[in-house]
Amino acid sequence: xxxxxxxxxxxxxxxxxxxxxxxxxxxxxxxxxxxxxxxxxxxxxxxxxxxxxxxxxxxxxxxxxxxxxxxxxxxxxxxxxxxxxxxxxxxxxxxxxxxxxxxxxxxxxxxxxxxxxxxxxxxxxxxxxxxxxxxxxxxxxxxxxxxxxxxxxxxxxxxxxxxxxxxxxxxxxxxxxxxxxxxxxxxxxxxxxxxxxxxxxxxxxxxxxxxxxxxxxxxxxxxxxxxxxxxxxxxxxxxxxxxxxxxxxxxxxxxxxxxxxxxxxxxxxxxxxxxxxxxxxxxxxxxxxxxxxxxxxxxxxxxxxxxxxxxxxxxxxxxxxxxxxxxxxxxxxxxxxxxxxxxxxxxxxxxxxxxxxxxxxxxxxxxxxxxxxxxxxxxxxxxxxxxxxxxxxxxxxxxxxxxxxxxxxxxxxxxxxxxxxxxxxxxxxxxxxxxxxxxxxxxxxxxxxxxxxxxxxxxxxxxxxxx
Numbered sequence: 001x002x003x004x005x006x007x008x009x010x011x012x013x014x015x016x017x018x019x020x021x022x023x024x025x026x027x028x029x030x031x032x033x034x035x036x037x038x039x040x041x042x043x044x045x046x047x048x049x050x051x052x053x054x055x056x057x058x059x060x061x062x063x064x065x066x067x068x069x070x071x072x073x074x075x076x077x078x079x080x081x082x083x084x085x086x087x088x089x090x091x092x093x094x095x096x097x098x099x100x101x102x103x104x105x106x107x108x109x110x111x112x113x114x115x116x117x118x119x120x121x122x123x124x125x126x127x128x129x130x131x132x133x134x135x136x137x138x139x140x141x142x143x144x145x146x147x148x149x150x151x152x153x154x155x156x157x158x159x160x161x162x163x164x165x166x167x168x169x170x171x172x173x174x175x176x177x178x179x180x181x182x183x184x185x186x187x188x189x190x191x192x193x194x195x196x197x198x199x200x201x202x203x204x205x206x207x208x209x210x211x212x213x214x215x216x217x218x219x220x221x222x223x224x225x226x227x228x229x230x231x232x233x234x235x236x237x238x239x240x241x242x243x244x245x246x247x248x249x250x251x252x253x254x255x256x257x258x259x260x261x262x263x264x265x266x267x268x269x270x271x272x273x274x275x276x277x278x279x280x281x282x283x284x285x286x287x288x289x290x291x292x293x294x295x296x297x298x299x300x301x302x303x304x305x306x307x308x309x310x311x312x313x314x315x316x317x318x319x320x321x322x323x324x325x326x327x328x329x330x331x332x333x334x335x336x337x338x339x340x341x342x343x344x345x346x347x348x349x350x351x352x353x354x355x356x357x358x359x360x361x362x363x364x365x366x367x368x369x370x371x372x373x374x375x376x377x378x379x380x381x382x383x384x385x386x387x388x389x390x391x392x393x394x395x396x397x398x399x400x401x402x403x404x405x406x407x408x409x410x411x412x413x414x415x416x417x418x419x420x421x422x423x424x425x426x427x428x429x430x431x432x433x434x435x436x437x438x439x440x441x442x443x444x445x446x447x448x449x450x451x452x453x454x455x456x457x458x459x460x461x462x463x464x465x466x467x
Contacts, residue, residue, distance in 0.1 A: 001025065002234050002262065003253030003441070005033025005405065009217040009228075010062060010452030011251045011440045014459035016224035020248050024226065025240070027233035030211075031218060033253070033403055034411065035450055037209030040392040041290040045354050046347045047392070048210045049402060050411060052338050052356070053307050055081075055197035056451040057213060058204050061128045063452050071216040074207040076306075078343050081203035083305035084170045085380040087312055091299035092170040098199040108167040115158070116195045119147060123200030130193065131453040133429055133445035134422045151189035152418065155182040158191070159314055172317040173309030176334045178416055179281045179360060181325045182318040186418040203307055207344055213450070237263045237437060249462040251438045253455065255405050255413070256425040259432070259439050268433035271426065278425040278443065281416060282324045283396040283409020285369040286358035290390040294353050295339060297381045306343055310335040310357075310376045324360045329367055333359035335376045352389070363408040364396050405441060413442030421447060430458035431465065438462045 001012045004026035012022045030036055034050030041047065057063055058075050077096070085091040095101040098120055102109030119126045122143055129144045138144045150158055155175030159168045159182075174191035175182055197203065206212035218228055234240065237250055252259055256275040266272060294303065302308050311317040311334040320330035337357040341348045348354050357373050370393050378384045394402075396409030405413070414420055424445050430438045440458030442448045 001251050001253070002237070003027075003033065003405075004031035004218070004228050004230070005253050005441070006035050006057070006213065006217065006450050006452050007440050007442060007455035008033070008251070008253030009214070009221060009455070011253070011455030011459040012226050013066070013217065013221050013224065014456055015248075015251075015463070016221060016226045018463050022221070022226040024221070024228045025232045025234050026228060026230045027404065028402070029231045031228055031230055032211055032214035033405060035210040035214050037211035040288045041354075041390040044349045045290045045352070046209055047288040047354055047356060048340070050406070051210050051450045052340065053203050053205050054210070054213065054450045055194065055201055055203045056127075056131070056449040059123055059127050059197055059201040060451040060453060061124070061131060062456040066217075066220055068213070068216040068220065071219040073212055073216040075204040076207050076343050077202035077204040078304060078306035080301070080304045081198040082173070082307045082309060083299070083302040084173050084309045085297065085299045085302055086166065086169065087379075089298045091297075091301040092166045093301045093304065094170060094195070094198055096198060096202050101199065105167050106164065108162045108164050111161045112167070115150060115161070116192060116199065118143065119192065119196035120199035123196060126196065131446045131451055132457055147192060151192055152186055153188045154184055155187040155191055156318065158188045165313060168314040169312065169317070172314040173311060173334065176309075176311070176317055176321055176360075179321075179324075179412055180417060181322045182314070184417065186421070190416070205306060205340060205344070208346055209340070210450075234262065249436050249438060249466050251440045251455070251458055251462060253405070253441045254439065255407060255441060256439070256443050257407070258404060263432070263434065263437055266433050266437075271433050274426045279415045279420060280363050280408050280410045281412045281414055282360050283363050283365060284358040284399070284411055285361050285365075285367070285373070285409070286356060286394045286399070287370055287373050288356045288392040289354060289388055290348070291353040291355060291387045292389050293351070293387050294342060295355060295377070295381045295387065296383045299380070302380070303342060306338060306340065308337045308339065310337060310380060321360065324362060327362045329361060329365070329369070330359070332376065333369070333372060335359045335373055337377065361395075361409065363410060365409070366395060366397065368393070368395065412448035416447060421445075430461045435465060
């Protein structure tokens with residue numbers, strides 16, 4: 001195995017469960033990829049490097065099979081999965097309970113129920129369908145067809161179902177997780193998945209930070225005989241002893257372009273050309289904050305949510321996402337903010353807090369968006385700046401320096417448009433022209449998110465082909 005992110009560790013566990021001896025080679029000193037917890041600002045303030053709120057991990061068909069609770073993994077949910085403050089001083093809150101959510105959304109309650117009610121009620125079946133390659137034989141065709149009816153539409157088209165501008169704003173924040181313009185085909189799909197997850201499993205975080213998930217996976221892998229080697233960068237696949245003879249398959253939790261560098265001698269010009277043409281998604285600019293107190297939201301309901309979406313109206317968020325998609329910086333970008341210490345006090349010194357926020361920027365942009373992000377927070381939380389003890393900023397260059405899979409600041413493993421969800425990174429998915437080599441990163445189906453399913457499916461494919 002190359003790479004000890006959640007997908008790499010998941011693939012390693014599948015192989016180890018099948019009786020394969022597994023060594024995982026991780027370039028960084030700390031395993032986890034984007035799912036790491038680091039001291040980015042001040043002593044005793046514990047920040048998540050990347051992923052922090054993990055609904056698809058808490059509801060992952062593969063991760064739920066593992067006894068990770070035995071190794072200390074505990075999920076922490078906030079009372080409300082997400083809040084969306086508005087300029088009038090109030091906030092739209094998505095309640096975890098579906099009935100409560102529909103009641104809070106007033107005239108749009110029934111429209112909301114019709115969109116996500118069945119998906120959330122049947123989450124286990126739904127997740128098993130969507131967290132695998134797009135092209136597959138469905139076990140629950142009617143459920144998948146109901147999802148697909150809306151998922152292939154644009155977020156803008158689905159938003160027309162809602163009567164209230166407040167509900168449309170909430171919907172825009174969910175859809176912006178797609179990194180697509182809100183009028184793009186299939187930009188509604190991530191919103192539907194996230195909304196269903198909110199009612200089914202919540203939007204939780206691991207107690208102590210994302211590293212807790214990584215550590216639980218590593219301990220479980222060790223119990224199966226697997227070994228993780230850190231600070232062990234692999235430059236060529238041929239360096240691995242396991243790659244020779246009858247040692248078994250090699251799975252790489254890397255981006256398509258990294259795979260080209262790892263295996264430059266692959267005997268297929270067509271496959272290499274396809275990898276080179278794989279399109280990256282937009283990047284992010286992230287700020288981690290050490291705070292003297294909790295964020296002073298004007299809308300008190302924001303204190304009930306682990307995740308807060310900042311961006312005002314549907315129209316404002318749509319304009320920001322359109323700017324990013326066309327290579328421009330948004331003047332008032334959509335900002336995703338997480339406030340872990342409201343629900344896990346262990347992450348900061350007593351009485352102090354952490355938060356992080358990011359906005360979308362064009363791939364590889366070198367712009368410093370700190371002041372813009374601060375202004376968006378201050379807009380809905382006057383006095384926020386006075387609470388900041390320290391900041392740590394990361395643009396695309398800094399993100400890639402800590403995790404090579406995040407080249408250009410792309411945290412989704414590639415553009416998430418409809419075509420590339422099918423060809424991810426090729427129509428064959430995980431396999432390569434070399435029958436011993438497979439790719440298992442979020443650039444493979446089912447795509448971005450912390451769920452381990454890319455690794456799971458890649459390992460299953462490798463075992464079938466290898467045996």
